[in-house]
Each structure stands twice: as structure tokens, then as C-alpha cells.
Amino acid sequence: MAKIAITLDINGETHDALVEPDRTLLDVLRTDLGLTGTKTNCLDAECGVCTVLVDGAAVNACLYLAVVAQGRAITTIEGLAPAGHAPPLQEAFMEFGAVQCGYCIPGMILSAKAYLDECPRPTEAQVREALSGNLCRCTGYQKIVDAVSQRIGAPRRTGGGAMTTTTRVVGQSLTRIDAPGKVTGSAIYAADFALPGMLCGKVFRSAEPHARLVKLDTSKALRIPGVRAVITAADAADVRYGAAVKDEPVFASDIVRYRGQPVAAVAATTLEAAEAALAAIEAVYEPLPPVFDLADGARAGRPARPRGWQSYVAVPILQRDGNVCNRARIVVGDVERGWAEADRIFEHRFTTAMVHQGYTEPRAAVASWDSSGQVTVWSNTQLPFDVQSTLAEILAIAPSKIRVIVPGVGGGFGGKLRVGVEHFAALLAKKSGRPVKIMTTGEEELTAAYPRQGTLIELKTGVTRDGRLTARQGRIYFDTGAFAGSGPGVASVATMVLAGPYRTPNLFLEGYAVYTNKTNCGSYRAPSGPQANFAVESQMDIIADALGIDPLELRLRNIVREGDEGPTGQVLTAVGLEECLLRAADAIGWKDRRPAPGRGKGIACGWWTTTGGSSGVYVKINPDGTVALNTGAVEIGTGALTGAAQVLAEELGVDLTDINVVSADTFSTPFDFGAQGSRTAFAVGNACRARSG
Secondary structure (H helix, E strand, O other): OOOEEEEEEEOOEEEEEEEOOOOEHHHHHHHHOOOOOOOOOOOOOOOOOOEEEEOOEEEEOOOOEHHHHOOOEEEOHHHHOHHHOOOHHHHHHHHOOOOOOOOOHHHHHHHHHHHHHHOOOOOHHHHHHHOOOOOOOOOOOHHHHHHHHHHOOOOOOOOOOOOOOOOOOOOOOOOOOOHHHHHHOOOOEOOOOOOOOOEEEEEEEOOOOOEEEEEEEOHHHHOOOOEEEEEOHHHOOOOEEOOOEEOEEOOOOOEEOOOOOEEEEEEEOOHHHHHHHHHHOEEEEEEOOOOOOHHHHHOOOOOOOOOOOEEOOOOOEOOOOOOEEEEEEEEEOOHHHHHHHOOEEEEEEEEEOOEOOOOOOOOEEEEEEOOOOOEEEEEOOOOHHHHHHHHHHHHOOOHHHEEEEOOEOOOOOOOOOOOOOHHHHHHHHHHHOOOEEEEOOHHHHHHHOOOEOEEEEEEEEEEOOOOOEEEEEEEEEEEEEOOOOOHHHHHHHHHHHHHOOEOOOOEEEEEEEEEOOOOOOOOOOOOOHHHHHHHHHHHHHHHHHHHOOOHHHHHHHHEOOOOOEOOOOOEOOOOOHHHHHHHHHHHOOOOOOOOEOOEOOOOOOOOOOOOOOOEOEEEEEOOOOOEEEEEOOOOOOOOHHHHHHHHHHHHHOOOHHHEEEEEOEOOOOOOEOOOOOOOHHHHHHHHHHHHHO
């Protein structure tokens, strides 16, 4: 395809480029000019992270052709903040904390600017409409809307009452330490990271959900101009990996177990060459009967379970029959006695679907080997030390030869806990002798990522006529997909959630992780909690309605109290559930529940636990009095590392602006259990207290 010489006016500077007619402005900005503040994600004008201004109008650079941009004034997020100084709109985003992971924020700011230039004093409803083409996964939009409204002089919305505190830094609403980089576009994410001579990697995936791989021919792919490496199962160590159960191979070699399972991978000098190589790979399958239905999978029958898997950690009950990879159980009292004591018994079945985490930055990794045999991987993982140890298994080298560095992370929500594309980048980089970058597409995310498990939940609950729970029997089946993933763990945790935060004297609760021929599943915000809690609280409402009892009152009659014993024997302390329910009911006007058209009021409760695991920090006092906080933890948008830095600043008697944070490098930062389970601020903050004491 013949290239066209064009001249672009970008942020007031002139740039000459030689581009193909179908090349997008987004590609030129990011690849040729290094203006990575303009983000990439859907490539279909659906998310808005690639928003730029063309002659003052907001456009999606992912579909805007570079040749069309000639002669027009283009403004990127970098052009709004020359020399890194944020103008008032960006200052408002920082002040209101409208950043979080930050991946969508450059596009959000540019869309806001375009609208404010056209309509300087919009209403809140108009602001929401103006930003409707920009998707945000983290913030819930309110802080963003507040920031834009504040920029135009609207009254500041408060969070409800000032916090009373005697501390100087902790408990204060301060600008996040990572906010300036996120609002100016200078923050670098894994999707932005690049190295000289870097190749583009792509993964060839199964087109069948369950089949025998009869033939795999990669010879034509190797002959595509620009292709530097093609790898299959023959190029990887014969190992299986996994979190709780080691059952997943790097590539399918004989049997494919879900549509999207990796079969081969390629690395080429351009994305186009890599995609052409994928198209040239010939795979012949002999279809086998798939297991899609969760109930069928739970029964012994057509096996979806992979052969040769090994138990990695002790689980309550490990069942090797059929397709069940884990069964967990909680038994308290005697449910038969509870049924006899009940006036009514309610039985229901609930189902939930698989759900993708919806992060705005795709999974991405860059890998590069040096002459000593050490590989460095830049990744947007939530667990760099876990990725390091998993890569050591897959690459069959010592963990000390693997360095994992986490740049910015554009959202995770549990979907980036485990190895995703890092191992393919590392294997391709070794085979090609060049750095390799792999970034997933939207199609790959929805067919071969690690979504929340779908479930089938059976609940049987006994209750007296005045609403006292006497017994509960529950069984929850998790569709863990083709490989165990986090299924064994969530099946165990779900049994506690099925009990609910209620005094139920008799319990028989079971959780099952079941193999099917679907995409491998992982974690997603309180893994197992939403599914199990949805069933429990839905049934509580059904019971309240059947007994003619106020749903709030039914809960108050049964909730756990201070000093009660939980279903696994723990003594409960600091229980504030009654106060929480009453304050929530008051806030929504529970006493006046007359339905309005299209609207209603509901109330529910639940309980959860935080993940344990250790966090270490190094603290260094610099000669100028500033402080270096070195932590292995990852900032995924929660503000946890700003919180930890506030703790350190409080302990040392310095300002938050005096703290510099270095994070998530397995070679230079101490071990951290990872950004998971709502633990980071608590664990790293306490490590800061211990280190500064």
C-alpha cells in the first residue's frame, strides 16, 4: 500500500509523517510521536479513552484517519499542560479525586474541555450528557461530574459531614500523589510502554470449545515478511501452572478445552505482519462433545476436566470424580433439627452469569532478555511477585532471573491477578532475540480473559412464623471454566457468604468448583461474594414478603451481634451491622417506600473478609529531608499507596508532598502479597508504621 506524506499540527507544533491511507491518528500519535497520553482500548469508538481535539471538537482518534487530520489543529492531553503545569480543569480533577486508575481521564478531560468551550455554564445533566461517550470503570462518574461542575463555579458537593480527627495528615482529604501524572497524560501504563526494536506479539487461539488438535502447521506463518518468531507447545516447557490447582498448559498440544485457548503465538515487526501470520496458521480440529451446562458439568459424565492436574494447596475436600475440582463445606448444628423447628421452609434456585471485569486498559506486557539470561517483564499485573514465581515455573528458570515491573495499571478489579500474556511475551522475546509486546484485543478479553464465574445456587431456609431463622442448607456451583483458576478458592469462601451475617443455629453449606468447556475464570471484586450474597438476600426478601414482615425488620431480628460466633468458629468483634442498617434505611427514607414509576427502594446486607498476606516497605530519609517510600505493592486506582504515604508522613512528621513512592519492582522493592482483597492500604500502611516506629 502506497504511503502518503502528510503534515500534522499537533499541540502547536508541526510534524511530518509518511503514513498508509488507512492508518489512524491514534497510531501515529502513540507510535510515531510517543504521545501516549492518548490511550488505546476498544479501537471501535466505544470507550472514549482515545479522545483528542480536532479544531476544538472532541473526536475518537482510534477511527480518525491520520490523512484526514492534515491541515487541522490537533490537541492531545499533553497540549493542555505544557511543561506539566495543569490548568484549572485538570486541577479540579485532582482536587475532587476524579482520577483513580486514571486511564480514561485524559479523554474525559478533553471531552469536558470541548464542551465547556462551547457551553461555558452547563447544568449537571448537560455535563453528564457531554461525557456520555467517555466510559469510566472506577469512579462512578460522580467525582468527574463534580470536578467539571466545580470548574464552572457550581457549588462544591460534600461527602456528608467533615471527619473529626486529631491527626495532621491521616484522615485529611489531600491530593493523590499520582494525580498530576494522570491528569496531564505523563503517567505511563503498561499499554504505553515501549522499547527500541520491540516486536508485536499476537496469540493464535482455538476456534473450538472442545476438540482434538489433529494438525497444527505454522510453516506459512514463518514465511510472512516481518515475522521473527512463531512458537507452539513444542517451544515451551511441559509444565502446568495455576493458583490452587496446577492444571493449565501454556499452549494446547493435543486437546483444546475452550474457544480462545492459546495454541501458538507469533512475533513480528508490525501489527499487520503479526495478524497476517495468525491468519496463515493452519489448525485442524476433531470436535469432541463439550460441557457448557453447569449442572451437567457437576455430574459425572462427559469430562471437561484436564488430565494430569495436581493439587497445589490443601483444600477442604478435593474430589477427582467427574468435573468437580473442589468441594468445600461448612456444617454447624443439625439442619434436620432446624427443619423440625421451622414453621415455614423456603426453597429457591438462583443463577448468575459470567461477568468480565471491564477494566479500560487491556492486559499488556513487554518482555526483554539480556545477555546474562535475565528476563525483564513490564506488566499491568496486580500481583508482580506471583507473576514472577509463575513465570519461573513456565520458563523453567530461577525466580532470581525474572524481574517484573509494573508501570501504571488502567484498572484491574481482580482480572489482572494472574499471568495473562506475560509468559507469551517472554517466550517470544527469547525465541526472537528482540523485546516483544503483547496487548489483548477486546475480542480476546471477552473470550479468553479471567471473568467472574457464573453460578448455580440452591438455597433452603427454615424460619419461624415470627421471622427467626432456624436452619439453612445451601449449595453453590461455580463455573470455573476449562481450568481451575480461582475456582477452588471462591468455592470455599462462598460457603461463608451463603451463611449470611445472620444468627442461624443450623447450617449445611457447600461450594463446588466445576470444570466446563468455557473460558478460564478468575477473580472479580470480592470473588464469590456477589453471587452468594445475591441469592441469600434475594431469599430474605422473599421470606419477608411471604411472612408479611418488613424486610428491614426481618434482618434486624436475625443479624449477628458483638461477641457472636461466626459459622467457622471465629468470635465477631467490632460488629456495627445494626447501626449500619438503620442509618442506611434512614438515608433512603425507608419508612416511605411507596413505589414511584420505574423506581423502588431496597435494603440488603452481607459480610466479607479481607485478604491476608505480608507487605514490606523500605523507608529512606534523603539528605534534603524528603522521604523515599519503597513498596512492592501496586497502585490500581484505589489510592492505597497515597493512603500508605499519608500514614508514613503522619508517623515521620512530614508533609505528604515530601513522600516519594517507588513501587512494584520485584528486584528493587520488598515483597508484597499483591493488590487484592481490599488489603493494600491497611497492610502497607501498617508496614510504614512499623518501619518508622
